[in-house]
Amino acid sequence: MSSLSSQLPSSLVGLDRAALKQVLANIGVAEKEQNMRVRQIWSWLYVHGVQEIDKMTTLSGALREQLGEHHTLERLTISEKQVSEDGTRKYLFKLHDGHEIETVYIPETDRGTLCVSSQVGCTLNCTFCHTGTMRLVRNLEPHEIVGQLIAVRDDLADWHNNESKRAVSNIVMMGMGEPLYNTDHVITALNVMSDGDGTALSKRRITLSTSGVVPDIARVGDATGVMLAISLHAVRDDLRNELVPLNKKYPIEELLEACRAYPGLSNARRITFEYVMLKDVNDSDADARELVRVLSGIPAKINLIPFNPWPGSPYECSSRNRIMKFADIVNHAGYASPVRTPRGRDIMAACGQLKSASEKMSAAERKQAELAAQRLSQPVDIRE
Structure with missing residues (x-):
């Protein structure tokens, strides 16, 4: 017997072409018509953003009626939306099974960047990351990954703008979860978002960030052609083992070899290395010089990220002067090393701070002392 949930209408939003074709086959559309109908539905979903x-x-009334009997254009449910004083927006989305994910939109003068999640929770346990303190619940389906973009475009009224005026112009897979522990679904979703006949985001404006799941790095590059970012954060295996425990499985040398082999790597398609600045942990002049040494020969940009505090975190952010001295060493070696301006700190939307509202509430209840200490800390805000 079918479960109740399987009998309920399912949404077409976020589906790829193969899934849409199966939808049409299931309702009896002739095979010779399916490709044409998929193209029409695709345009309505991903160019026009229709909600009914x-x-x-362009579909016949009979076909629309058939689709409506089994499917909807329902979006991800926005449980909560917070807007930072700097314009950053954080969305808490509730999924069909009641689990929650967070997505962040960051408006800038020359772009609008959407930080997208790939999992409910995370399994990496990176010690400096709030999301890493969550348990992993499950992988997101492709339609749930794409659905984050669709729902934010709805909220920003971003459907009828031309390419130069889009509110969302860039995607970063840097939200909750490790994308390369959900590689198949992430590949499908990224190819939907970059499809030239749909949302048409440039592959040069989509970046996938991984903590270093080495076996899938080349695969995702071949399958999607998107830009790559590596959450590095340390230049010695002993320290990176502590900060990013995945390093015990894929150590730095092995990770950097995979980076050197990334498909399409060139000076025009550099890899971004993310490096969170932790006071007296990874921020010495010697660390900066070693960073330059280990990245030798890799076309790269190095993003220095002031640590964003969260309740109970064991680290402090490096001082402004220390960060600038570190950046000087890297810059003088010929690498672009912008210091990322923290965005959305007042709504816990900055890098490493994502966590569902329910999880944060329980953490707050358990860790009142840590919260009090965190309120006393002064965040470092460094402009590029």
């Missing part, structure tokens, strides 16, 4: 099947006017 009846508005897909």
